[in-house]
Amino acid sequence: MSTTKHALPPGLPAPSTEEPLSAPYWKAAREGRLLVQKCQGCGRHQWGPEWICHRCHSFDLDWVEVKPRGSIYSWETPHHPVHPALTGHGPYTIVLVELPEADNIRMIGNLVGGSGAEPRIGAEVEAVFEPHDEASPPYTLVQWRIVG
Amino acid sequence: MTERTLRGKAAIAGIGETTYYKHGQSPDAEFKLALKAVLAACADAGIDPREVDGFATYGNDRSEATRLAAALGIHELRFSNMHWGGGGGGVAAAVANAAAAVHSGMANCVIAFRSLAQGQFARYGKGAQAPMAMGEDAFLWPYGLMSPAQRFAMKITRFMTENGIRHEALRAIALASYHHAQSNPRAVMQGRPLDEAKYDSSRWIIEPFHRLFDCCQENDGAAAVLVVPADRAKDLPHPPVYLLGAAQGGHHRSAAPVHNAPHYASAHFPTVARNLYEMAKCGPGDIDVLQAYENFTGGVLLGLVEHGLVKPEEANEFLVKENLLAPTGRMPLNTSGGNLAECYMHGLELVNEAVRQLRRTAINQVPDPEIAMVIGGPMVTPVSSLILGTEGTL
Numbered sequence: 001m002s003t004t005k006h007a008l009p010p011g012l013p014a015p016s017t018e019e020p021l022s023a024p025y026w027k028a029a030r031e032g033r034l035l036v037q038k039c040q041g042c043g044r045h046q047w048g049p050e051w052i053c054h055r056c057h058s059f060d061l062d063w064v065e066v067k068p069r070g071s072i073y074s075w076e077t078p079h080h081p082v083h084p085a086l087t088g089h090g091p092y093t094i095v096l097v098e099l100p101e102a103d104n105i106r107m108i109g110n111l112v113g114g115s116g117a118e119p120r121i122g123a124e125v126e127a128v129f130e131p132h133d134e135a136s137p138p139y140t141l142v143q144w145r146i147v148g
Numbered sequence: 149m150t151e152r153t154l155r156g157k158a159a160i161a162g163i164g165e166t167t168y169y170k171h172g173q174s175p176d177a178e179f180k181l182a183l184k185a186v187l188a189a190c191a192d193a194g195i196d197p198r199e200v201d202g203f204a205t206y207g208n209d210r211s212e213a214t215r216l217a218a219a220l221g222i223h224e225l226r227f228s229n230m231h232w233g234g235g236g237g238g239v240a241a242a243v244a245n246a247a248a249a250v251h252s253g254m255a256n257c258v259i260a261f262r263s264l265a266q267g268q269f270a271r272y273g274k275g276a277q278a279p280m281a282m283g284e285d286a287f288l289w290p291y292g293l294m295s296p297a298q299r300f301a302m303k304i305t306r307f308m309t310e311n312g313i314r315h316e317a318l319r320a321i322a323l324a325s326y327h328h329a330q331s332n333p334r335a336v337m338q339g340r341p342l343d344e345a346k347y348d349s350s351r352w353i354i355e356p357f358h359r360l361f362d363c364c365q366e367n368d369g370a371a372a373v374l375v376v377p378a379d380r381a382k383d384l385p386h387p388p389v390y391l392l393g394a395a396q397g398g399h400h401r402s403a404a405p406v407h408n409a410p411h412y413a414s415a416h417f418p419t420v421a422r423n424l425y426e427m428a429k430c431g432p433g434d435i436d437v438l439q440a441y442e443n444f445t446g447g448v449l450l451g452l453v454e455h456g457l458v459k460p461e462e463a464n465e466f467l468v469k470e471n472l473l474a475p476t477g478r479m480p481l482n483t484s485g486g487n488l489a490e491c492y493m494h495g496l497e498l499v500n501e502a503v504r505q506l507r508r509t510a511i512n513q514v515p516d517p518e519i520a521m522v523i524g525g526p527m528v529t530p531v532s533s534l535i536l537g538t539e540g541t542l
Contacts, residue, residue, distance in 0.1 A: 008292050013278055015286035022286065048284055048405035073412070074302035074309075077355040082275035082295040091355065094293050096302050096407050106408050110291050121309055141290055 006130055007110035007143055008092060011085030014132070017139050022049045024063040029140040032129045036102055038064040047105035066102040068127030068142070073098040073106055075119035093119050095144050113145040124148065153427050156542045158247035159381035159388035162195065162374035163500040164188025168336050168491035172267030174368035182211035182263035183219060185370035189259060193374045194385045200374070202227030202258035204246040206238025207494050211263045211370075227255035231396070235272070235296060236262075236441050236487075237416075237528030239495030244394030244534065246375035256376070262496040263370035271366050272296055284405045297363055297444060300527040301354045304446030307413035308357055311460040315357055317467035318445035319347050321481065322361045322488055324472035325442060328512045329485025334497075336367060337489035362445040364487040371496035373503065389503045389536050392519065393428025395420045396532035403529035415450035415526030420533055424455075428519075428535040432456035435535075436517035437480050437505045439498035440526075442487045447526030455523060455533065474512040483512040498522050499534070506538050 017026035028035040037046050041058025045066070052059055074096045081087045093111040098104050111117050112128050125144040132139050166176070166184045174181060190197040200222050203213035213228035227249040231238035239262070246258035266272070275294030276285065288294065307313070326342035329335035342361060350360035381388035398416040402409050411418065425431055432455060440448045449467070452458040457479065458466055466478075474480040484490045484501040491497050502520035504510040518541050524532040 008290075012292060013276055013281040013285075013289040013294075015290050016280050016282045017286070019282065019286075021283075047408055048287055050405065054401065054404075074306040076298065076301040076305055077352075078292060078298055078301075079352040079354065080273075080297075082273065082298065083277070083292070086275075086292060091352070092292055094291055094298070094302070106406065106412075108287055108291055108293060108406055121306065 006132070007112050009085050009089050012083060014135050015139055017137060021051065025049065026139060028063070028065070029129060029142055030131070030138070033065050034068040034127055034142060035063045036066055036105060037061045045102040045105050047107065066099060069101070070097040070099040070125055072096070072119060072121055072123045072125060074121060075111065077119070095119060095125065097125055097144050107142065109142050109144045111146070112143045117146050154244065154247050154251055154394055155392050155427055155429065156390050157251040157378055158375055159378050159390045160243070160373045160503050160536070161376045161381045161384045161386065161388065162189040162191070162193025163503050164192055165334070165371035165493070165497065165500060166369045168334055168493065169368040170336055171271060171366040171368055174265050174267060178263050178265035178268050179211050179215065181265060181368065181370035182216065182261060185261055185263065185372040186216065186220065186259050189372040189374045192386070195257060195374060198222050200257050200259050201225060202229070202246065202249050202255035204229040204231070204242045204249070204258055204260045205262060206231035206233065206242045207235055207262065209262060210269070227258055233528050233530050235443060235528045236494035236525030237531045238396070238524060239441065239499065239532065240394060240522050240524040240534035241396035241530070241532035243373060243375065243499055244391065244396065244532065247391045247394065250375055250377045258375045259372050260375060261370065261372035262494045264494065265368045266366050267368055273366060287406045297354055297358055300444060300447060301358055302407065303413050303450070303527055304357045304444070307450060308446070310413065311463070313449070313460065313463045317463045318357060318362055318449060319344065320467045320469045320472060321442065321445040321448045322347060323469045325482045325486040325488035327469065327473055328483050329489030332485050332490055332511050335485040335490040336365060337485060357446055358444060361488070364443050364492045367492045369491055369493050371493045371500055373496070373499055387507055388539065389506045390539070390542060391534070392430065392537040392541060393424045393535040394532070395423035395427065397530045415447050415454055416529055416531045417451055417454035417523070417526070417533065420531055421455045424533050424535060430519060430535065434519050435521045437474070437483060437502070437514040437520045439482055439486065439502050439520065440523040441495040441498060442482065443525055443527070451523040451526040455521070474514045480514045483510055483514065495522070495524055502536050506536060
């Protein structure tokens with residue numbers, strides 16, 4: 001785990017961090033911890049957050065910390081700026097990361113780590129917590145970096 | 149027990165559309181475009197517009213059924229229907245819902261339509277402009293994942309990589325649409341041909357599989373079809389085009405949030421295509437002409453694969469321009485120019501083209517087609533697709 005400067009320029013929409021369904025995730029991210037939903041009924045992880053377990057229909061979903069490691073399931077590198085904040089910024093890479101230790105749930109983030117970071121399906125990655133302390137309210141994004 | 153089916157129970161009796169414009173260039177307001185398309189479809193069917201008693205649409209169309217009913221002075225409204233989901237995933241579903249309404253007796257004469265004026269309203273290709281991302285979007289937008297192309301591109305990356313499919317296969321899809329548009333006076337891209345070199349040198353929208361010409365246009369216009377019970381259609385000016393099969397929806401958890409669908413690299417047709425063929429009582433080998441919604445060429449590829457029209461391992465070999473052209477190709481595709489080059493009317497223009505092909509009045513006419521398929525917007529949830537046939541297929 002480490003921190004880095006922001007992957008994308010300022011001005012993109014900020015995440016809503018205080019919605020009841022997802023607030024524990026965002027609170028933990030501020031502390032550099034990766035939390036996801038885990039069903040207390042069947043013991044399986046699920047993502048994104050939902051009120052019910054899609055497997056056993058239990059509403060008893062807990063938040064548990066998972067190891068912030070995974071592998072790239074897919075990726076894309078947008079060039080065309082779809083938001084004014086991205087105009088002139090150039091291409092950036094989005095990765096879909098699978099977490100094998102959490103029932104293969106998948107998460108979205110940016111691939112960080114400099115120009116040497118070539119996205120590749122199957123590449124091992126670890127989370128990089130990216131604090132946005134200047135935001136009001138402040139929040140932390142979870143980004144990903146290729147390991148090794 | 150009576151078989152539950154729409155096969156042969158309803159027909160498209162009329163089709164209509166406005167002039168198609170580049171986005172922002174329509175002189176008419178969006179609602180006026182909708183009115184013009186409805187009137188055109190009624191005129192084509194030889195039916196008094198006041199006799200329309202239902203409207204079915206999709207993609208959060210802003211031209212509300214009640215306003216249309218009031219503006220057109222229809223005698224009574226018996227069916228108003230909005231199919232969930234954005235974009236063109238619901239194009240075939242809207243036609244099917246209209247057919248279900250007339251077959252069930254809920255209505256007699258239903259318009260399925262789409263109206264879009266992206267000059268008057270926001271464009272799809274621009275990301276969210278809100279300062280805060282709520283719900284699922286909180287896990288997407290802050291990472292610069294906001295546009296439809298960006299939502300779908302990772303499905304394409306995964307599928308193409310897993311199956312070793314080259315970008316040239318997608319290029320053939322784009323070339324076919326542009327080729328067909330050159331002879332179509334309705335096509336916005338008529339007079340703007342596309343060749344391999346122009347495609348290959350076009351700018352990246354998203355690496356690794358979305359160049360500019362892999363992405364649809366954005367346009368202004370409206371299009372509509374008029375759906376009536378099969379018996380009624382026989383007495384109208386055009387040969388009836390019957391609904392043989394229709395299906396909508398998605399496979400298990402295809403809309404799982406934050407890209408967590410178990411079967412991810414999919415256009416969401418695995419179960420839809422099965423149900424479609426089952427109702428239509430035919431298979432992929434029976435399709436004479438194909439209209440497949442191009443939001444992005446990668447989605448067309450996935451749609452073809454999931455409807456059994458192309459095997460992934462044969463995609464590189466089969467998806468070449470010559471195979472996709474009317475009249476002589478092995479699988480004529482998007483014969484009016486489609487979303488890429490005729491008009492991005494969220495696929496309603498594809499339904500109109502399928503009808504023209506079966507009436508044998510298309511500009512790029514396939515020889516004597518009996519069965520046409522329309523595949524709605526791939527990778528959206530829910531998706532839908534449609535099989536239409538001539539009298540001879542009943």
